[in-house]
Amino acid sequence: MIRGGLAVAAVCAAQGAGAACPVPGDLARGIRLVLTSGDTEVFRARSEVLVESLLDFANEGGDTRFLYARGVYLLESAEVKDGVPVPDTRATFALPMRPEQTPEPLPGHGWGVEMVANYGDGPVREMLGVRYGTPGEVEIGGCTLAVLPMEQRIYEDGELVAREERHFLPGLGFSYPLAWHEEDRVDRYSYVTIEVME
Numbered sequence: 001m002i003r004g005g006l007a008v009a010a011v012c013a014a015q016g017a018g019a020a021c022p023v024p025g026d027l028a029r030g031i032r033l034v035l036t037s038g039d040t041e042v043f044r045a046r047s048e049v050l051v052e053s054l055l056d057f058a059n060e061g062g063d064t065r066f067l068y069a070r071g072v073y074l075l076e077s078a079e080v081k082d083g084v085p086v087p088d089t090r091a092t093f094a095l096p097m098r099p100e101q102t103p104e105p106l107p108g109h110g111w112g113v114e115m116v117a118n119y120g121d122g123p124v125r126e127m128l129g130v131r132y133g134t135p136g137e138v139e140i141g142g143c144t145l146a147v148l149p150m151e152q153r154i155y156e157d158g159e160l161v162a163r164e165e166r167h168f169l170p171g172l173g174f175s176y177p178l179a180w181h182e183e184d185r186v187d188r189y190s191y192v193t194i195e196v197m198e
Contacts, residue, residue: 088120
């Protein structure tokens with residue numbers, strides 16, 4: 001999916017007592033991140049450009065499913081219970097191109113695009129601005145992984161309404177959230193383990 005300098009595979013160290021860290025290709029099986037809160041998020045490739053994640057809230061008894069283009073650009077979300085979408089919880093984000101036409105995440109690059117969001121009460125025009133930073137490494141539960149920091153900003157009527165910090169893992173093909181900023185609230189996320197689904 002990623003070319004050039006980011007084509008380098010994830011740098012992995014041993015995790016725990018002999019457990020393997022995720023490597024390129026494992027996204028087809030599923031890769032689970034465990035948060036300090038006890039919540040878990042499992043990412044899976046659904047095609048060459050689509051990645052689905054399932055966020056399981058440890059104390060709430062429900063899940064949220066997300067679908068991303070290139071593991072980065074959110075296309076839809078919905079709450080699910082017992083594997084079934086909960087009515088009236090689906091949100092969609094329509095980009096003006098097919099998922100395979102969205103730009104690949106690259107260091108120092110940015111992208112701005114107008115999209116149509118629908119949170120269930122009618123369409124809303126939003127502007128999405130994405131900026132990729134400088135490649136580095138991140139350590140999660142004993143695994144050292146190549147990382148590309150990124151930030152997404154969402155605007156409505158020219159006003160910034162939300163900002164999200166994420167890490168894209170070029171060797172694995174998906175991104176995960178670090179912080180969500182909206183109004184005066186900031187939600188931060190930290191992780192204790194990353195593992196391949198059995």
